[in-house]
Amino acid sequence: xAVSLSVSTVKPLGDRVFxxxxxxxxxxxxxxxxxxxxxxxxxxxEIMQVGTGKLNDKGERQAMEVSVGDKVxxxxxxxxxxxxxxxxxxLLSEKDILAIVS
Amino acid sequence: xAVSLSVSTVKPLGDRVFxxxxxxxxxxxxxxxxxxxxxxxxxxxEIMQVGTGKLNDKGERQAMEVSVGDKVxxxxxxxxxxxxxxxxxxLLSEKDILAIVS
Amino acid sequence: xAVSLSVSTVKPLGDRVFxxxxxxxxxxxxxxxxxxxxxxxxxxxEIMQVGTGKLNDKGERQAMEVSVGDKVxxxxxxxxxxxxxxxxxxLLSEKDILAIVS
Amino acid sequence: xAVSLSVSTVKPLGDRVFxxxxxxxxxxxxxxxxxxxxxxxxxxxEIMQVGTGKLNDKGERQAMEVSVGDKVxxxxxxxxxxxxxxxxxxLLSEKDILAIVS
Amino acid sequence: xAVSLSVSTVKPLGDRVFxxxxxxxxxxxxxxxxxxxxxxxxxxxEIMQVGTGKLNDKGERQAMEVSVGDKVxxxxxxxxxxxxxxxxxxLLSEKDILAIVS
Amino acid sequence: xAVSLSVSTVKPLGDRVFxxxxxxxxxxxxxxxxxxxxxxxxxxxEIMQVGTGKLNDKGERQAMEVSVGDKVxxxxxxxxxxxxxxxxxxLLSEKDILAIVS
Amino acid sequence: xAVSLSVSTVKPLGDRVFxxxxxxxxxxxxxxxxxxxxxxxxxxxEIMQVGTGKLNDKGERQAMEVSVGDKVxxxxxxxxxxxxxxxxxxLLSEKDILAIVS
Numbered sequence: 001x002a003v004s005l006s007v008s009t010v011k012p013l014g015d016r017v018f019x020x021x022x023x024x025x026x027x028x029x030x031x032x033x034x035x036x037x038x039x040x041x042x043x044x045x046e047i048m049q050v051g052t053g054k055l056n057d058k059g060e061r062q063a064m065e066v067s068v069g070d071k072v073x074x075x076x077x078x079x080x081x082x083x084x085x086x087x088x089x090x091l092l093s094e095k096d097i098l099a100i101v102s
Numbered sequence: 103x104a105v106s107l108s109v110s111t112v113k114p115l116g117d118r119v120f121x122x123x124x125x126x127x128x129x130x131x132x133x134x135x136x137x138x139x140x141x142x143x144x145x146x147x148e149i150m151q152v153g154t155g156k157l158n159d160k161g162e163r164q165a166m167e168v169s170v171g172d173k174v175x176x177x178x179x180x181x182x183x184x185x186x187x188x189x190x191x192x193l194l195s196e197k198d199i200l201a202i203v204s
Numbered sequence: 205x206a207v208s209l210s211v212s213t214v215k216p217l218g219d220r221v222f223x224x225x226x227x228x229x230x231x232x233x234x235x236x237x238x239x240x241x242x243x244x245x246x247x248x249x250e251i252m253q254v255g256t257g258k259l260n261d262k263g264e265r266q267a268m269e270v271s272v273g274d275k276v277x278x279x280x281x282x283x284x285x286x287x288x289x290x291x292x293x294x295l296l297s298e299k300d301i302l303a304i305v306s
Numbered sequence: 307x308a309v310s311l312s313v314s315t316v317k318p319l320g321d322r323v324f325x326x327x328x329x330x331x332x333x334x335x336x337x338x339x340x341x342x343x344x345x346x347x348x349x350x351x352e353i354m355q356v357g358t359g360k361l362n363d364k365g366e367r368q369a370m371e372v373s374v375g376d377k378v379x380x381x382x383x384x385x386x387x388x389x390x391x392x393x394x395x396x397l398l399s400e401k402d403i404l405a406i407v408s
Numbered sequence: 409x410a411v412s413l414s415v416s417t418v419k420p421l422g423d424r425v426f427x428x429x430x431x432x433x434x435x436x437x438x439x440x441x442x443x444x445x446x447x448x449x450x451x452x453x454e455i456m457q458v459g460t461g462k463l464n465d466k467g468e469r470q471a472m473e474v475s476v477g478d479k480v481x482x483x484x485x486x487x488x489x490x491x492x493x494x495x496x497x498x499l500l501s502e503k504d505i506l507a508i509v510s
Numbered sequence: 511x512a513v514s515l516s517v518s519t520v521k522p523l524g525d526r527v528f529x530x531x532x533x534x535x536x537x538x539x540x541x542x543x544x545x546x547x548x549x550x551x552x553x554x555x556e557i558m559q560v561g562t563g564k565l566n567d568k569g570e571r572q573a574m575e576v577s578v579g580d581k582v583x584x585x586x587x588x589x590x591x592x593x594x595x596x597x598x599x600x601l602l603s604e605k606d607i608l609a610i611v612s
Numbered sequence: 613x614a615v616s617l618s619v620s621t622v623k624p625l626g627d628r629v630f631x632x633x634x635x636x637x638x639x640x641x642x643x644x645x646x647x648x649x650x651x652x653x654x655x656x657x658e659i660m661q662v663g664t665g666k667l668n669d670k671g672e673r674q675a676m677e678v679s680v681g682d683k684v685x686x687x688x689x690x691x692x693x694x695x696x697x698x699x700x701x702x703l704l705s706e707k708d709i710l711a712i713v714s
Contacts (some may be wrong), residue, residue: 011712091710098193100113167217200295202215269319302397304317371421404499406419473523506601508521575625608703610623
């Protein structure tokens with residue numbers, strides 16, 4: 001049962017998204033500077049895969065606000081890190097995404 | 103995937119707002135004085151971008167009470183700080199906004 | 205973006221109210237005495253501004269129980285202190301108001 | 307803005323009640339004895355004023371189970387103490403009332 | 409305002425019940441033995457009075473599962489102890505009753 | 511008020527079940543081995559009595575997923591231990607049952 | 613009451629699933645590398661059995677997003693470990709599954 005994981009085969013559950021983390025140098029080059037005394041420093045990444053949405057009380061999936069390709073700011077302490085080859089990814093709940101920045 | 107962030111491209115998710123923080127000297131000049139023994143000192147800022155609203159149990163977006171351009175008092179310990187050039191911004195949930203002051 | 209704050213321009217959000225704190229001497233003169241071993245000493249103040257009410261699950265604003273001009277007892281440890289000139293104010297959630305006393 | 311507080315002018319908010327605390331000697335005389343190792347010793351008092359009831363999710367006030375004049379047992383650690391003249395009062399949420407005892 | 413408390417005049421509020429605690433010797437005589445390393449030792453008692461039931465979201469009282477006269481096992485650490493003469497009683501929420509044992 | 515407790519007279523309340531604990535030697539003999547570093551070791555038992563189900567928001571009892579006679583795995587740290595003669599029992603909420611294993 | 617446990621007889625309750633844990637060597641071979649400083653390292657496993665779904669407020673079972681045979685990433689600290697012969701299994705709530713990876 002060897003698991004051969006590639007970006008295209010990851011299907012996040014519920015309101016989760018699969019995000020490619022932007023390298024640190026790219027982030028500051030792009031204009032965003034996080035103050036040293038920031039309460040909670042956000043990270044920047046690009047959404048690669050989107051879940052089917054959270055199930056609400058009526059048994060319906062709630063539409064996601066983000067889409068594949070969106071660049072997003074997300075809470076630094078949220079989610080689960082995953083490494084594929086040399087790239088870093090994170091599996092996040094949509095509620096930990098602060099804003100779309102592109 | 104360099105991210106070029108400018109105020110106009112930030113789209114806060116859910117009930118979040120993107121706020122430009124007012125400089126400290128301006129705040130006291132404007133008349134508001136926060137007592138030293140304040141339980142929770144509020145900050146002052148101007149809303150630059152507004153999210154689409156929180157999704158309620160019926161799957162509808164709840165209308166936001168604040169709009170772009172509003173000057174607001176918000177809880178000092180809430181939100182995520184972001185710096186763009188020399189200006190400070192904060193990404194806040196609407197529930198952390200105490201009052202509109204303009 | 206200097207903020208010129210006056211009582212009439214403060215619009216509390218949600219179920220919040222803007223309260224002018226009564227001076228301590230006035231409170232005891234008026235007959236109310238708080239025992240030294242009180243579990244939670246209430247403060248007394250007058251409501252200057254009232255929010256539009258909390259949004260319920262049906263997306264409607266819930267009517268506020270208090271009105272501008274009401275004298276109220278409120279929990280001492282609740283809310284956010286603000287000073288305008290020589291007067292003290294507090295921004296409170298309606299749920300932290302214990303009783304109307306006038 | 308001197309506040310002249312009397313029992314008849316206190317209007318508790320929501321599901322709160324305004325209770326006159328029974329003196330300790332009266333309580334034991336009446337037959338109720340609280341064991342020394344009681345997990346949570348109740349107090350005894352008489353209800354003087356009753357709030358309009360808690361607002362439920364449908365925006366309606368829920369009827370209160372207690373009325374003015376009821377003698378009640380209530381949790382010792384609940385509520386806010388207030389002294390008027392020589393008498394002690396407490397502002398309580400109805401959920402902290404354990405039983406009507408008269 | 410002397411309070412003359414007797415078992416028949418106690419009306420528990422909400423989903424509370426008024427329970428007469430069984431003496432310890434009776435409990436082991438009846439066959440129930442609680443292991444020394446029990447995670448949470450239950451007590452045994454008889455229900456003397458029953459509240460009107462918890463108010464649900466629709467504003468209706470939920471029927472109680474227990475009745476006056478039921479012998480019950482209840483969580484040892486729950487409720488409020490009360491002593492009337494030589495007998496011990498406890499005011500409990502129905503959710504702290506584990507089982508009817510008669 | 512001596513309480514004569516036997517298995518057939520225990521009626522669990524709400525979503526609780528009354529479970530006879532399987533002896534430790536039987537459990538390993540049956541094939542299930544719990545690793546020493548298990549995060550949370552489950553116990554095995556047989557359901558002797560089943561409650562009427564949890565009351566949902568509409569005032570209806572929710573059907574139980576387990577029945578009398580089911581062998582179940584349940585969380586080791588959940589519930590209340592009871593000893594009848596030489597046998598050990600536990601009163602559990604259905605949500606602490608992990609799986610039916612027979 | 614010896615319990616003879618085999619994979620095919622485990623019926624998880626509610627929204628739980630029964631997962632066969634992939635051996636560590638298989639996981640890295642498959643391409644997924646977990647960084648040493650990962651906030652929360654996920655595990656990989658294959659779903660062997662699926663519960664009937666969580667009961668929602670309307671008394672209906674919510675459909676599960678995962679099926680028998682799915683390879684999944686799940687939170688390392690979630691669930692209950694079980695060993696059958698030489699194989700490791702885990703009983704998980706569906707909400708602790710992060711993504712399907714096959």
